[in-house]
Amino acid sequence: MGLKIVVMIKQVPDSQEVVIDPVTFTLNRSAARNVINPADENAIEAALRIKDKLPDTHITVITMGPPFAETALLDAMARGVDDGLLVSDRAFAGADTYPTGLTLAATITKIGDVDMIFAGEESTDSSTGHVGPGVAEFLGIEQASYTSNSWIEDGYVYAERELEDGIETVKMKPPSLITVVTNANVPRNATLRMKIDAIRKGIKTWTLADIELKPEWVGLKGSPTVVKSMRTMNEKKREGKKFKAGEMDKFVDELVSKGILKL
Amino acid sequence: MVGLVNAEPPEKLEEYKNVLIFLETRQGKLAKPGLEMISVGSAIAHKVNEELIGVILGNDIDDLVQEAGEYGCDRVIGLKSKELKDFRTIPYSVCMADLIAELKPNIALIPATRNGRDLASRIAVKSKTGVTADCTELDIDPTERILMARRPTYGESTLAEILCKKHRPQMATARPGIFSVPEKVPGRKFQSEIRKTTVKKENLKKEIVSFKPKSTLDLTSSKIIVSGGLGLGKPSGFEMLEKLAAEIDGKVGASRPTVDMGWIGRDHQVGQTGQSVRPDIYFACGISGKAQHIMGMRLSKNIVSINTDPEAEINSISDYIITEDLYKVIPELIEAIKKKKGGAIAPAAAKSA
Numbered sequence: 245m246g247l248k249i250v251v252m253i254k255q256v257p258d259s260q261e262v263v264i265d266p267v268t269f270t271l272n273r274s275a276a277r278n279v280i281n282p283a284d285e286n287a288i289e290a291a292l293r294i295k296d297k298l299p300d301t302h303i304t305v306i307t308m309g310p311p312f313a314e315t316a317l318l319d320a321m322a323r324g325v326d327d328g329l330l331v332s333d334r335a336f337a338g339a340d341t342y343p344t345g346l347t348l349a350a351t352i353t354k355i356g357d358v359d360m361i362f363a364g365e366e367s368t369d370s371s372t373g374h375v376g377p378g379v380a381e382f383l384g385i386e387q388a389s390y391t392s393n394s395w396i397e398d399g400y401v402y403a404e405r406e407l408e409d410g411i412e413t414v415k416m417k418p419p420s421l422i423t424v425v426t427n428a429n430v431p432r433n434a435t436l437r438m439k440i441d442a443i444r445k446g447i448k449t450w451t452l453a454d455i456e457l458k459p460e461w462v463g464l465k466g467s468p469t470v471v472k473s474m475r476t477m478n479e480k481k482r483e484g485k486k487f488k489a490g491e492m493d494k495f496v497d498e499l500v501s502k503g504i505l506k507l
Numbered sequence: 508m509v510g511l512v513n514a515e516p517p518e519k520l521e522e523y524k525n526v527l528i529f530l531e532t533r534q535g536k537l538a539k540p541g542l543e544m545i546s547v548g549s550a551i552a553h554k555v556n557e558e559l560i561g562v563i564l565g566n567d568i569d570d571l572v573q574e575a576g577e578y579g580c581d582r583v584i585g586l587k588s589k590e591l592k593d594f595r596t597i598p599y600s601v602c603m604a605d606l607i608a609e610l611k612p613n614i615a616l617i618p619a620t621r622n623g624r625d626l627a628s629r630i631a632v633k634s635k636t637g638v639t640a641d642c643t644e645l646d647i648d649p650t651e652r653i654l655m656a657r658r659p660t661y662g663e664s665t666l667a668e669i670l671c672k673k674h675r676p677q678m679a680t681a682r683p684g685i686f687s688v689p690e691k692v693p694g695r696k697f698q699s700e701i702r703k704t705t706v707k708k709e710n711l712k713k714e715i716v717s718f719k720p721k722s723t724l725d726l727t728s729s730k731i732i733v734s735g736g737l738g739l740g741k742p743s744g745f746e747m748l749e750k751l752a753a754e755i756d757g758k759v760g761a762s763r764p765t766v767d768m769g770w771i772g773r774d775h776q777v778g779q780t781g782q783s784v785r786p787d788i789y790f791a792c793g794i795s796g797k798a799q800h801i802m803g804m805r806l807s808k809n810i811v812s813i814n815t816d817p818e819a820e821i822n823s824i825s826d827y828i829i830t831e832d833l834y835k836v837i838p839e840l841i842e843a844i845k846k847k848k849g850g851a852i853a854p855a856a857a858k859s860a
């Protein structure tokens with residue numbers, strides 16, 4: 245039996261198409277397409293690279309999300325992932341990181357005998373980076389977060405963690421969880437052939453009943469945190485005062501007199 | 508391991524008191540993001556007449572415990588073991604969660620660094636509570652003692668206030684570079700306690716094979732940033748920006764395409780996939796101001812745009828707009844600064860010259 249890998253992915257609004265409204269400074273997401281969270285694309289690629297070396301590896305991508313998140317799973321399958329599993333139920337809506345991790349951990353438990361789990365370092369829409377480590381805690385397994393490279397050698401998982409002050413290489417036994425930094429690798433493209441195969445194969449869908457958690461443990465009800473309020477951060481009005489070439493003395497005087505530059 | 512269970516609220520919320528902070532160490536020293544928790548943590552604790560408890564994990568920590576007290580912790584607890592010498596998720600999260608179960612803090616704060624986030628999420632799950640990530644504002648409601656954790660969301664465009672009303676401790680990670688490092692007061696009075704601990708063998712399975720230190724640029728705490736974009740046209744353009752930055756004691760930032768092309772190192776990148784900065788003044792030189800770049804710098808106190816295109820998007824969020832070729836403007840700007848500096852030292856001489 246080869247390795248069994250799960251990659252956790254999230255569908256997010258494409259940040260390339262999300263525009264900031266210059267007046268209200270809020271994001272206009274309505275126009276945006278949904279894509280795989282960028283770091284999760286790198287996580288998929290990291291898993292596929294293990295499969296490249298160990299071809300009898302089996303990779304499942306999972307996502308907890310609305311039915312339309314199916315497209316993210318199909319996209320991953322078209323790149324070479326074996327199976328796609330959507331965990332979808334109205335009860336999951338409004339989950340913070342605790343129930344999200346719980347739901348994904350219950351899904352992975354139900355899949356069974358998983359050797360490695362990959363996740364992105366963070367999602368562009370929640371950007372907590374807490375879901376991956378949370379899943380590892382629910383499952384009671386080792387983790388290496390913020391990795392740029394990982395491989396299997398002599399039955400051990402090795403990973404290079406990108407820390408603020410250096411690169412740490414760790415070694416751990418499977419089962420373990422790895423989170424991958426954005427741009428860690430160059431994700432491969434899907435071929436047309438594989439896209440067609442992915443659509444033919446289709447995804448599997450599980451609901452709350454399949455993962456056997458209590459309804460009050462998941463989604464909004466299972467979330468310890470609540471968003472109390474949101475306010476736009478347009479605290480500063482920008483004047484846009486113009487200076488021309490040849491006026492740099494005047495410009496510097498202004499910055500210094502306003503205390504913006506201290507020379 | 509907690510198993511597949513929900514976040515269980517404790518029965519007696521009033522039992523939970525004080526603010527506990529994780530003092531991160533790096534290469535045997537107290538790291539700056541951890542020290543920043545002291546200023547924000549003590550402000551919160553003292554507002555409700557509670558204590559700030561700093562926790563340090565490691566092996567050679569006696570001096571660090573002393574230092575943490577001098578920086579302003581009311582109480583410092585050091586957990587000492589040779590197994591805790593380096594940060595490792597499981598040993599650290601077990602020690603922290605055990606300490607939390609024993610001390611019952613109302614609030615626990617952890618820096619939102621890479622190891623901090625790695626740790627925080629696991630502690631929260633072990634403690635069956637919530638954690639708000641990457642906060643830039645933290646305050647406490649003085650009557651209910653509820654932590655008001657605020658964090659930028661939707662690409663830094665909105666600030667969300669997140670509460671954890673029923674679960675304890677109320678946890679948050681705080682973004683590095685936002686809160687100040689308090690002043691160290693030698694001889695300051697505080698309680699300290701160093702405990703020798705052991706880590707169970709089953710929790711020591713992850714091995715650190717090697718560590719290659721690298722110096723990365725931290726732009727998040729810079730007061731002045733001079734950033735370059737594709738408008739520089741060539742890699743050597745950054746040399747000119749370095750000169751400007753050197754004159755005003757600033758650091759050099761960059762847009763992503765310049766980094767992708769190898770003109771400058773990735774640690775200079777500002778934006779959604781780079782660093783989020785909020786300096787006193789941000790010079791955007793040859794940067795168009797696409798959403799992903801703006802997300803990382805729009806909270807700068809002052810923004811200067813130097814761009815040949817009068818319609819550049821960056822201009823709509825700029826305090827100062829210079830619509831000119833940057834190769835013309837920046838040398839002039841450097842000269843003007845030099846002149847002003849000269850004038851500041853000897854104004855009389857400058858006038859008579």
Ligand SMILES: Cc1cc2nc3c(=O)[nH]c(=O)nc-3n(C[C@H](O)[C@H](O)[C@H](O)COP(=O)(O)OP(=O)(O)OC[C@H]3O[C@@H](n4cnc5c(N)ncnc54)[C@H](O)[C@@H]3O)c2cc1C
Pocket residue numbers: 259260282735736737738739761762763764765776777778779780781792793794795796797798799800803813814815816819831832833834
């Ligand atoms: C998922 C994702 C994440 C991203 N993350 C980031 C990120 O973190 N940071 C980031 O910066 N980008 C990021 N990007 C890229 C971003 O979308 C833009 O492509 C990028 O910011 C543009 O860089 P630029 O302003 O340097 O280049 P351009 O958009 O090409 O702008 C160059 C500017 O220079 C001006 N110019 C030209 N010549 C001169 C001259 N001689 N003097 C003065 N001005 C001149 C032009 O008028 C123009 O406005 C990301 C993109 C994606 C898809």
Ligand SMILES: Nc1ncnc2c1ncn2[C@@H]1O[C@H](COP(=O)(O)O)[C@@H](O)[C@H]1O
Pocket residue numbers: 252253254281283284287306307308309341344348362363364365366367368370371372373374375376
């Ligand atoms: N709903 C979800 N379904 C599957 N994976 C998720 C989900 N939310 C987050 N993740 C994973 O957890 C990582 C971190 O997300 P976050 O904690 O939201 O920043 C992502 O990059 C994904 O790999």
